[in-house]
Amino acid sequence: MDTSWKNIDYLLDGIKDANRVILARAITLVESLSKDDQILANELLNALPRPTSISRRIAVSGSPGVGKSTFIESLGMQLANNGEKVAVLAIDPSSSQSKGSILGDKTRMEQLSRHPNAYIRPSPAGETLGGVARSTYASILICEAAGFNHLLIETVGVGQSEITARQLCDFFILLLLPGAGDDLQGIKKGIMESADLLFINKADGPQSERALDTLASYKQALHLYAARLDDWMVPVLTGSAFENKGISEVLQNINKYFNGHESFLLQRRSAQLQYWFRNFLEERIKNFLMGNEEAENVLIATTRKLESGAITPFEASEQAFRSLVELAQKNA
C-alpha cells in the first residue's frame, strides 16, 4: 500500500485547501488502529489550525427506517445552498456487523454528495464503539479545520451510540415516525430528555393526520420533563424530508438555538472536552496494561486458576493486576 501520503505537512496543506482526497486520507489515518498511525494522527490533530469561527455540530438520531439519511440530505442541501460548508459524519458501532449500514451507500445522499459545499464521509467499518467515538471526534476536528462549519452527525438510535453523539454535538435532533408511541419506537427516556428538537418525519399522504396526533402526545410528554438548564423549549415539528416539508422550520429553530445560547454552548463544549479527555485517558490506560499478547496470556492463566476454584475473583484481579504492572514496567 502506498503510504507516502503519511506526512503531516502534506496532510495539513490538503486539509487547509479542503482537498477531498486528502481529507479522506487524514480521516483514514485517525481511524487506523495501528500504533504508528495513531502517533502520527495525534500529531496531526494537535497541529490542525483552529477554526476561525465556532462550528455547529448537529446530531441526527432515530430508529432504523425513520429516514435519517433523507433528512440529512434535505437539511444539508438547504445549508449548502445557503453557502454553508457541510460535512456529514456517522457514528455507527454496528457497521462492523452490517458492513456500514449507514452512510455506506453514498447514493442515498446523491444530491448532497455532489454539492461543492458538502463532504460526506462513509461510516468506518469494523471498530468498537470506543474507537468509533474517538475517530468521529477526530474527524469533526479535521473537517472543521478544513473550513466546514456545519457538522451533521448521523447516529443509529440504539444505546451507547446516542450518548456518544450527544457528547459530540451542540444540537441533537431526534427523528420519530407518525403513530408509534415512544415505547414502540425504542426511544429511551434519557434520549428523549436530551433532544433539542423532535421531528416527526414521513408526515405525508395518509400519515399526515396521524402525525398531528403524535405531535400532540410528544408535546404533552415534553411538558412532564423538568425545565432545562438552557431554558430552551424543545420544538416538536412534523414534516417529510422526502418532500422537503418542514425542513426550513428545522433550520429556523437551529438558528434560533445557536443565536440565543452562546454562553451555554461554550460551557457545553468545555464539559465535552473534559468528558473526552477522561474517556480517552481511561481507554489509553486499559490498552497500556491489557492490549498485547503477553497481557492476554496473564489474563488467560488467571482465568484458568479462577475457574478451577483455587482463587476468588477478588484475588484473581489482584494477581493479574500485579503481573500486568510488572509487564508494563518491563516494556515501558
Added chain:
Amino acid sequence: MDTSWKNIDYLLDGIKDANRVILARAITLVESLSKDDQILANELLNALPRPTSISRRIAVSGSPGVGKSTFIESLGMQLANNGEKVAVLAIDPSSSQSKGSILGDKTRMEQLSRHPNAYIRPSPAGETLGGVARSTYASILICEAAGFNHLLIETVGVGQSEITARQLCDFFILLLLPGAGDDLQGIKKGIMESADLLFINKADGPQSERALDTLASYKQALHLYAARLDDWMVPVLTGSAFENKGISEVLQNINKYFNGHESFLLQRRSAQLQYWFRNFLEERIKNFLMGNEEAENVLIATTRKLESGAITPFEASEQAFRSLVELAQKNA
C-alpha cells in the same frame, strides 16, 4: 474505634459459626474503602471455606413502590420456615443520597429479621455502584461460607444496578404493578428480557382484575422474545406479597428452575466469575493510576491546558497518561 476484631482467624471462626455480630463485622470490613481494610478483606475472602453445596442466589427487582421488601419478607419467611437459611442483601447505589432507601429500615422486614434462619444486612451507604457491586459480591461469599444457602438480593429497578444484580444472581425476579404498561413502570427491555420470573404484585382487592389484564399483556409481550438459551418459559404470576398470595407459586417455580437447569447454572456462574474478574481488574487499574492526590493534580493541570485550547483531548490524554505512568512507577 475498636479494631481488635480485624483478625482473620477471629472473623473466620465467627463466620463458620454464623455468628451474626461477627458476620456483620466481616461485611463491614469488605465494604470498607480503606486500603489496609481492603488487603485484609481480600485475605479473608480467599480463606473462606467453600460451601458444601451450591447456594441459590435470587435477585428481586422492580420500580420503587412495587413492594420489594414485602415480597422478600414473604418469600424469605416461607424459605426460613422450610428450614432454609436465608440471607438478604441489597444493591442500592442510591443509598448515598437517600441514606439507605432500601433495607435501611429493618422494621420493614420485621418478621424475617427475627427469624433464627435469616440474616438481613442493611444496605451500605455512601458508595459508588462499582463499590456496591464489589461489596455485595463479597457479602454473598461471606454469607454462603456462613451456611446461608438462599441469598435474596434486593435491587432498585434503575439502570446499572439491575445489570449488576443480574450478574450476581442465578435467578432474577422482576416485580410489576397491576395496570401500568412497562413504559410507565420504567422497565427497560433488556431487564424484561433477562428476568426469569415476572410477579405482578399488589393484585388484591379492586386491583385483582386489572392484574389479570396486565398478566395477559406481559405473557403476550414475552412471546415476542427469542427463545432462551436455557429453554425456560418465563412464568408470569399475579399475587400479593402483603397477603402472602402467590408466593408459594413463586417458590415452586424457583424450585423447578434450580432442579432442571444445573449445567446451565454452572455455566452462568462461570461466566459471572469471569465478568467480575475483569470488572475488578479494570477498577484496580484505574485506582492504581488515578486514585491518589498526585494523580489528581496531574489531571487538574492537564484539564487546565485543555481548557486554554493549547491541546486537544487526544494530546491531553497522552500527556496525562505519560505523567501517570511515571508517577505509578515512582510509587510502585
